[in-house]
Amino acid sequence: MWGELEVGEEEVYHFSKGLPGFDEENxxxxxxxEDTPFIYLQSIKEPDLSFLLVSPFVFAPDYTFELPEADRAELEIDEEVSVYSIVTIQSEVSTSTMNLLAPVVLNPSKKIGKQVVLHQSSYGTRHQIWPAKDTNSGKGGV
Known part of the structure; x- marks a missing residue:
C-alpha cells in the first residue's frame, strides 16, 4: 500500500495480544x-493490513472514559497516553463511523498499544463521524 518504508525499531508499537480478530499481528x-486528522496503524508483518485511526476528540469532543486499572498497568501508563478510534469508511464517505466502544490506547513513551473494550459503556462501535445534515434546512415554504 505504501511501498517500501524505512521504520526504526523505536517507532514500532507492540500489541501483546494483537487486535481483536488479528491476534497474531502484534x-x-x-x-x-498528511493534511488530515487521520492516521494509519500499519502492521509490520503483513503489508496489506492497516487500520484507519482518528483521535475521537476531533469529532466527539465530549468523549470520555475511565481506563480500567488492569489496562493501565498492562500499558505501563504513567502520564502520557494517546487515544484513537478505528474508522470504518463507508461507500458514502459522509456516513463513515468510528468505534468509540473499543478505543486503541497507546503509550507513546514505551511504544505499547492495546485495543481496549469499554465494558459498561454507552458508546457504540459505529459513531457517526460527520453528523447527518438536516436536508430540510434552508428550504422555505409559504
Missing amino acids: RFVLIPW
Missing part, C-alpha cells in the same frame, strides 16, 4: 495521513 507503526 507489531504496528503509525503512518500519518
Whole structure:
C-alpha cells in the first residue's frame, strides 16, 4: 500500500495480544495521513493490513472514559497516553463511523498499544463521524 518504508525499531508499537480478530499481528507503526486528522496503524508483518485511526476528540469532543486499572498497568501508563478510534469508511464517505466502544490506547513513551473494550459503556462501535445534515434546512415554504 505504501511501498517500501524505512521504520526504526523505536517507532514500532507492540500489541501483546494483537487486535481483536488479528491476534497474531502484534507489531504496528503509525503512518500519518498528511493534511488530515487521520492516521494509519500499519502492521509490520503483513503489508496489506492497516487500520484507519482518528483521535475521537476531533469529532466527539465530549468523549470520555475511565481506563480500567488492569489496562493501565498492562500499558505501563504513567502520564502520557494517546487515544484513537478505528474508522470504518463507508461507500458514502459522509456516513463513515468510528468505534468509540473499543478505543486503541497507546503509550507513546514505551511504544505499547492495546485495543481496549469499554465494558459498561454507552458508546457504540459505529459513531457517526460527520453528523447527518438536516436536508430540510434552508428550504422555505409559504
